[in-house]
Amino acid sequence: MKPAFTLSQEIGRIPFLRLTVPLIAGIVVADRLDIAVGVLLGSAVALLVGGALFRDERVRAVLLVALLVYVGILSVKVRVPAENIPRGQRLLVRGVVTDHVSSPVAGRWQRSTARLEVFREWGDIASVWQPTRENILIYIDTAYRLVLGEQFAAVGYVNSLDSTGSSGYARTMHARGITGRFYMTTGGLVESSPADHLTLWQKTKFLSKRIQKSLCNRLATLDMDHREEGVAMALIAGYTHELEAPVRDAYSRSGTSHVLAVSGLHLGILFLILQVALTPLLALRRGYLWRSWAIALCLWGYAFITGLSPSVLRSAFMLSMLQFSLMTVWRYNSYNALFSSAFVLLLINPYYLYDISFQMSYLAVFSILFFYPRFNRWFGARSLERKLTLCEEHSRGIMRAGWWCLRSLFSMSATALLIGLAAQIAVAPLVGYTFGRIPLLALLINPVVVPLVTVIMTVALAYLMLGGIPLLGGWIGEVTAVLFRWQNKLVYWTASSPGASVEQVAFSGTMLLVVYALLIFVLLFIKWQEQTAAKPTAQ
Numbered sequence: 001m002k003p004a005f006t007l008s009q010e011i012g013r014i015p016f017l018r019l020t021v022p023l024i025a026g027i028v029v030a031d032r033l034d035i036a037v038g039v040l041l042g043s044a045v046a047l048l049v050g051g052a053l054f055r056d057e058r059v060r061a062v063l064l065v066a067l068l069v070y071v072g073i074l075s076v077k078v079r080v081p082a083e084n085i086p087r088g089q090r091l092l093v094r095g096v097v098t099d100h101v102s103s104p105v106a107g108r109w110q111r112s113t114a115r116l117e118v119f120r121e122w123g124d125i126a127s128v129w130q131p132t133r134e135n136i137l138i139y140i141d142t143a144y145r146l147v148l149g150e151q152f153a154a155v156g157y158v159n160s161l162d163s164t165g166s167s168g169y170a171r172t173m174h175a176r177g178i179t180g181r182f183y184m185t186t187g188g189l190v191e192s193s194p195a196d197h198l199t200l201w202q203k204t205k206f207l208s209k210r211i212q213k214s215l216c217n218r219l220a221t222l223d224m225d226h227r228e229e230g231v232a233m234a235l236i237a238g239y240t241h242e243l244e245a246p247v248r249d250a251y252s253r254s255g256t257s258h259v260l261a262v263s264g265l266h267l268g269i270l271f272l273i274l275q276v277a278l279t280p281l282l283a284l285r286r287g288y289l290w291r292s293w294a295i296a297l298c299l300w301g302y303a304f305i306t307g308l309s310p311s312v313l314r315s316a317f318m319l320s321m322l323q324f325s326l327m328t329v330w331r332y333n334s335y336n337a338l339f340s341s342a343f344v345l346l347l348i349n350p351y352y353l354y355d356i357s358f359q360m361s362y363l364a365v366f367s368i369l370f371f372y373p374r375f376n377r378w379f380g381a382r383s384l385e386r387k388l389t390l391c392e393e394h395s396r397g398i399m400r401a402g403w404w405c406l407r408s409l410f411s412m413s414a415t416a417l418l419i420g421l422a423a424q425i426a427v428a429p430l431v432g433y434t435f436g437r438i439p440l441l442a443l444l445i446n447p448v449v450v451p452l453v454t455v456i457m458t459v460a461l462a463y464l465m466l467g468g469i470p471l472l473g474g475w476i477g478e479v480t481a482v483l484f485r486w487q488n489k490l491v492y493w494t495a496s497s498p499g500a501s502v503e504q505v506a507f508s509g510t511m512l513l514v515v516y517a518l519l520i521f522v523l524l525f526i527k528w529q530e531q532t533a534a535k536p537t538a539q
Helices: 007-012 015-030 037-053 057-079 168-175 200-219 226-237 245-254 264-277 279-283 287-305 310-328 334-348 350-354 356-378 381-393 397-435 442-466 470-495 509-538
Strands: 090-097 109-121 135-141 150-159 178-184 189-194 437-439 501-503
Touching: 015 057, 015 334, 015 350, 037 057, 057 334, 057 350, 109 150, 109 178, 168 178, 168 350, 200 226, 200 287, 200 442, 226 245, 226 442, 226 470, 245 437, 245 470, 245 501, 264 279, 264 287, 264 310, 264 356, 264 442, 279 287, 287 310, 310 334, 310 356, 334 350, 334 356, 350 356, 356 381, 356 397, 381 397, 397 437, 397 442, 397 509, 442 470
Parallel strands: 135 178
Antiparallel strands: 090 109, 090 150, 109 135, 150 178, 150 189, 437 501
């Protein structure tokens, strides 16, 4: 029988929760404090010394919390994006294109990102080149044809992402390393040439981007229209530049926009597929080690061929830590694995806290871990699955096959529905606050779309690996195209249904905090109820 833990004992089994909360507090208050880095370092050292001298556990716990708050503040001060390029001033800049160049937006601008290296005033011959390391959004006039990895010199203005630099959009872009925007208008490009002095990380990322593009070219050979191609490239290869605005809007209204870019959902699906596919490795000596390493390598390999985007890297890291927690301990704590990955990622880049994809990923996973097993009990899904299993075991022949199909269909449908419902509980308030829209039919369509995406990923990856085989590759390609066509039709039909979503949701920051405070209260109340019910059994 599983032992019953009190709330304090449950929290004690999640040490990284107690470490992550004060770290987040430090990150949040960092922008409101004007403290020199030297003072922060001195205070952190003093707290470390105090923790070593004091023997009282409560005092040491308080000092640890204070130290983590200081670490959060210090990490923000150290990681503040360097913006040494003058804003609103006509400059000559040199840099390297660091992403694929998208198709023209609104008929004129192609969009990409660039790493600026040096700049100087335009028109002043006496001015000297000044070094910089800013990453910017770059909008390129269609008169020019720049490509990934190309070096350029251009004249123009580097502007801020917004007027204040403190909006949610600016924070999100800072979390991704982007600090400004630059428009390369007609006549602005001075010269361009292949880059000749790239760092090892740049070479690795550019190779990853080129492999990603080659995957997209393979997908483009399928019998699909442009909208279906855009969805295929986004869902399988993480290439979102070919997505049209109506497609994005349809997926947003239906509540399925999370499938449009490789993220935690896709790596989670791959994680589950690998868990099953690599089960034979457990028959080997120390097979659990071989399987864990194989799963981690496959996750990071998939992250590599899909462009090494920040969201994919975070998801690969989180799932790798979960897998290794499964490998190293018998009774692992999934919450601890979740918070440990968040703790490490926030130490690496505290601005991840303001990235909407980071927030949604961790809220969704936490909500699934808490609510999904309880929904299985409350809604009787587990009990009904056991009854179907008994019917299968006591049947013979064609009846047994029928019961097996019925149990499998029920298991997949119930799992998809309950996981979708569990994830929406924590994510819906954030979606309403950020996008001003709450999709109402998401709970109905996601139980269909998520299994469909699982099948599509399996078949599409098989096509990318086996597409060169004449007969087999052609057949798999036709199946892949049909599946994408079905998915788009389902999403468009849902988005066009009356009441598909609530538009123009007025959700303030204060309301969002109140909603999540109430949600935390509900979680604590559920835990208290479970502990109260378990006490007689524990005795």
